[in-house]
Amino acid sequence: QQQVKQSPQSLIVQKGGISIINCAYENTAFDYFPWYQQFPGKGPALLIAIRPDVSEKKEGRFTISFNKSAKQFSLHIMDSQPGDSATYFCAAFSGSARQLTFGSGTQLTVLP
Amino acid sequence: DGGITQSPKYLFRKEGQNVTLSCEQNLNHDAMYWYRQDPGQGLRLIYYSQIVNDFQKGDIAEGYSVSREKKESFPLTVTSAQKNPTAFYLCASSARTENNEKLFFGSGTQLSVL
Secondary structure (H helix, E strand, O other): OEEEEEOOOOEEOOOOOEEEEEEEEEOOOOEHHHHHHOOOOOOOOEEEEOOOOOOOOEEOOOOOOOEEOOOOEEEEEOOHHHHOEEEEEEEEEEOOOOEEEEEEOEEEEEEE | OOOEEEEEEEEOOOOOEEEEEEEEEEEOOOOEEEEOOOOOEEEEEEEEEEEOEEEOOOOOOOOEEEEOOOOOOOEEEEEEOOOOOEEEEEEEEEEOOOOOOEEOOOOOEEEEEO
């Protein structure tokens, strides 16, 4: 059973546009929601993370929006650049179970 | 440089052969993990270890084995029982706190079957 559903599977955006990736979860025990960025042939790296007590977190061009009642969260990349082209994974962590569950990933391509 | 080193970068397995993937970290992290990555399927947990000489099965442990004899090292053996081993394997470690799980990943090993 997939506990974190991520969409879309792939996304193509023009340079300067906004990239939006969505995730939904089922387990209300999740209490920490990170996003990871992975370039081809490399391991994922932590990009940004949020806790459910806030609705939004912004770091530079990257913003997480969090909707606790809907059990959804999303990553927004403003002014998308070709260098942002990568695979993005959302994830959810349960402190009680000490488990990190990943979404299936979104391959983002930003056209020049 | 602090980090996680995986080797080799590429590995080929013959039919019926066991192969071992290396993972070493110098971050002084207690917890270490092995994930398998297949296209379109995200990251699936194979094994994890929270402390030396202890490890637990993840979601897809069948056909794999691990050891954790040293804090710095967490090798993964892909046995002949794993019938579909072709994948990108990622090792990770974490500085565990009570309220989050920040994983640091290595650069991965691509395993292919000859």
